[in-house]
Amino acid sequence: MLDKLEQIEARYQALADEMNLPEVYTDQAAYAKLAKQQRQMGEVVTKYREWKSLRDELAGAKELYDLGDDDEMRELARAEMETLEEQRARAEEELRVLLLPRDPNDEKNVIVEIRAGTGGDEATLFAAEMLRMYGRYAERQGWRMEILDSSESGIGGVKEAIAMIEGDKVFSKLKYESGVHRVQRVPQTETSGRIHTSAITVAVLPEAEEVDVKIEAKDLRIDTFCSSGPGGQSVNTTYSAVRITHLPTNVVVSMQDEKSQIKNKEKAMRVLRARLQELEEQKQHEAQASERRSMVGSGDRSEKIRTYNFKDNRVTDHRIGLTLHQLNLVMEGYIDEFTNTLVSHYQAEKLKAETDETDEAETE
Numbered sequence: 001m002l003d004k005l006e007q008i009e010a011r012y013q014a015l016a017d018e019m020n021l022p023e024v025y026t027d028q029a030a031y032a033k034l035a036k037q038q039r040q041m042g043e044v045v046t047k048y049r050e051w052k053s054l055r056d057e058l059a060g061a062k063e064l065y066d067l068g069d070d071d072e073m074r075e076l077a078r079a080e081m082e083t084l085e086e087q088r089a090r091a092e093e094e095l096r097v098l099l100l101p102r103d104p105n106d107e108k109n110v111i112v113e114i115r116a117g118t119g120g121d122e123a124t125l126f127a128a129e130m131l132r133m134y135g136r137y138a139e140r141q142g143w144r145m146e147i148l149d150s151s152e153s154g155i156g157g158v159k160e161a162i163a164m165i166e167g168d169k170v171f172s173k174l175k176y177e178s179g180v181h182r183v184q185r186v187p188q189t190e191t192s193g194r195i196h197t198s199a200i201t202v203a204v205l206p207e208a209e210e211v212d213v214k215i216e217a218k219d220l221r222i223d224t225f226c227s228s229g230p231g232g233q234s235v236n237t238t239y240s241a242v243r244i245t246h247l248p249t250n251v252v253v254s255m256q257d258e259k260s261q262i263k264n265k266e267k268a269m270r271v272l273r274a275r276l277q278e279l280e281e282q283k284q285h286e287a288q289a290s291e292r293r294s295m296v297g298s299g300d301r302s303e304k305i306r307t308y309n310f311k312d313n314r315v316t317d318h319r320i321g322l323t324l325h326q327l328n329l330v331m332e333g334y335i336d337e338f339t340n341t342l343v344s345h346y347q348a349e350k351l352k353a354e355t356d357e358t359d360e361a362e363t364e
Contacts, residue, residue, distance in 0.1 A: 005048045012045045044098045054088040105206035106172035111274045119198020122187040124157025127200045136333025143167030171206045176342040178204045179305035208277035221245040227256040
């Protein structure tokens with residue numbers, strides 16, 4: 001591990017030197033490319049330098065203990081050694097996690113698709129609240145969220161919504177939000193006060209760039225039609241809405257959010273690329289189906305990953321057994337404890353799997 005860390009630190013410094021060259025500094029594209037590479041190594045290098053500093057401090061404390069001729073001084077040195085040893089061990093564990101193979105999509109923007117599942121009108125209301133929740137979370141992260149398309153229900157809910165979230169490492173923090181989210185509460189339309197259970201599905205797709213997914217023009221059928229819903233005088237008078245069908249996979253994306261046909265087509269292509277990349281990744285990982293499950297299932301209540309109980313102000317993530325009695329804050333976008341704990345949980349799972357593989361290889 002130390003050899004690998006030395007190589008990463010050397011490469012990090014080499015990139016810094018290269019970025020300072022006049023011919024690179026004045027070339028925005030080249031500079032941005034190198035800066036991105038260096039930024040991806042930054043966390044590892046910072047932690048490695050912290051580990052080396054702790055190692056050196058620990059060596060100094062040990063020397064003080066060995067040479068000390070005063071009991072009080074030796075006791076102070078021993079206490080410092082224990083503290084430094086704990087800090088070094090913790091830093092080493094964090095380094096092992098940082099060196100795990102990274103998801104190539106972690107740095108990407110995402111497309112979030114929210115759909116009402118079982119529960120009728122109540123499910124659409126909850127879908128609208130979840131869309132708002134992710135918007136608040138994105139705002140707090142300093143990200144930008146744009147609603148690409150939405151289909152509203154008659155009571156102000158959302159049957160389906162597609163949003164783009166752009167920012168730093170968006171997919172790495174939101175990828176575990178995919179799945180069925182279940183809500184338990186008394187609906188606004190319920191007169192007897194009975195608690196109902198409804199569900200929505202959330203799919204978080206990394207945005208696919210043109211270089212990631214090659215789409216042939218001959219494989220597309222593009223239909224235009226009149227927009228429906230809010231939009232003023234242009235509604236039902238211009239063919240601005242766009243429906244794109246990818247013929248080989250039969251994936252269909254419709255977009256009518258903009259009054260411009262060109263803009264709707266651009267948005268539809270972004271969603272289509274993301275969906276096609278997801279399909280390709282699912283094919284590639286079929287052999288590892290135990291690790292990569294279907295993202296959202298059928299939308300049935302029993303397939304939940306998280307339950308939101310309004311009566312008890314409680315939210316439970318069933319994958320990690322984490323319960324927070326702060327539903328009011330969660331719905332305002334304070335979901336950091338869930339996102340961070342999920343990332344840590346799956347990193348620990350990967351680390352354990354890698355350690356087990358190493359142990360098996362050493363015993364053979």
